[in-house]
Amino acid sequence: MTVAAQRRPGMIDLAGKSIVISGGAGALGVAICRHLVELGARVTAFDIATADEAATAFGQLPAGLSYAQCDVSIPEDVQASLQNVADAQGPIDVVCCHAGLVDVSRVQLYDLKRFDALMNVNVRGTFVLAKEAASRWLTDERKGNLIFTSSWVHQVPWPEITPYAASKAAVNALMRGFAKELAANGIRANSIAPGIVAAGMALKSWNENDDYRRRASVAIPLGELQPVQSVADAMAFLCSDLSSYMTGSVLTVDGGCSLFPAI
Template sequence: MQEYKNKVIVISGGLGDIGQALALAFLDSGAIVCVGDQFDLSTACEKWALLGSSTVNLHYDQVDVTNPNQVDAWLSNCRENYGAISICIPNAARVTLKDYRALGHEEWIAEMDVNLNGSFFMANTCAKYFVEDNISGNIVFLGSWAAHAVHKNLPAYSVSKAAIRMLCQSMALEYAPYGIRVNEIAPGYVNAGLSKVVWAENPDLQEKAMATVPLRTILEADEIAQQVLWMCSSYCKHLTGASIVLDGGLSLIRP
């Protein structure tokens, strides 16, 4: 997709499996990629050796997405150093595996801060930049099928992702007159993050999860990345306020 050549892409949660896959996919398409995450540069380079390479257009900044001042400073720095931002992907997220009775107040607040507030701070700042720079930019939220399906042990995560869906739709409507498209990709079971760790230790659990999916498939992070590239492309110029659910049919199952 040569249309991304030299376009500036910003991705939060850039050191996670999905964040790295997104960055690599856009880099392969010739884009300038700015990733942010919670770790200092030294730790970040240990986690992802590519950050230390001078041969790729990949740039890293430490940023706490729950702090709007840090988010604004990060995005302003990307814009000033590398050019007008074209694509914004709020990807940073956290998950707490507890039911309501076990979930603490602080855990609820922390999850909402990262998943919802952090996504809003990043997306709305980028949208304002799009308007100022006269850019028909794209925002793609990393949602989840948990936004519309009850998960007993993921209450805070599910509620935060449901809120992301409305954030996507309301922003899409407001910014549409400026040619800005706002969408959400909502994966089901993904071999990434916490799931990847659990499944690596217990392969039987991955087989069980796969058997639950009607298509009998588990998503890989690079598959999500390719879908995001397609959503941001000119092939999807009429797509906005949409949720692309990649769950292999999980949403079709009724408890």
């Protein structure tokens, strides 16, 4: 049975769309990629992981998903990778600037080299990929859809991840700038702001750190870690034509975390 035949009635239809997502081999990126393919998209995952590491992360690349090793902080890498996607699949419709790092330390102990490394991926890498994608659409006189991954902490202080929170505030500022400057060219830009997701470092901390689990439990009004699928669903919505009248918006899907502090 084909992927298309497996789609449930009422599901978002991404058939025919070519989507690029950075950070695609990460814990959350893998789930997003799989869901977008399930909805009919042709997806190319960019990541710094090797092809073997990506194969391990995905288990097996599903039909409709391609992988490219790419450092999004390097313009030449991004230019070449986007060109390869266009040569193989035709014009790109959606670019998801999803790649990001999180690093935990109290502010007074935060090492500047770690700070620079985080900002290099979260801010510079996001800007480079969005800029190169927009430049291609402008040159080709095509409409485009940029999606940025932010976080609920872009506006809510959370202990020990202050540089990460600052980077996500910067991501939203970049998104709004792209949206404002490129709307007349038919290029849209929006962000998704997830909460405390059951993947990666958050899940590890929840399972292994009693103090973190206590604090996080208080911060989530809906009372449980955010299901990975809820992020994938929101990303699919922003990739789809259902979001066609949205630009410059932050789609907050966080279980109420942004209501923190709880009373």
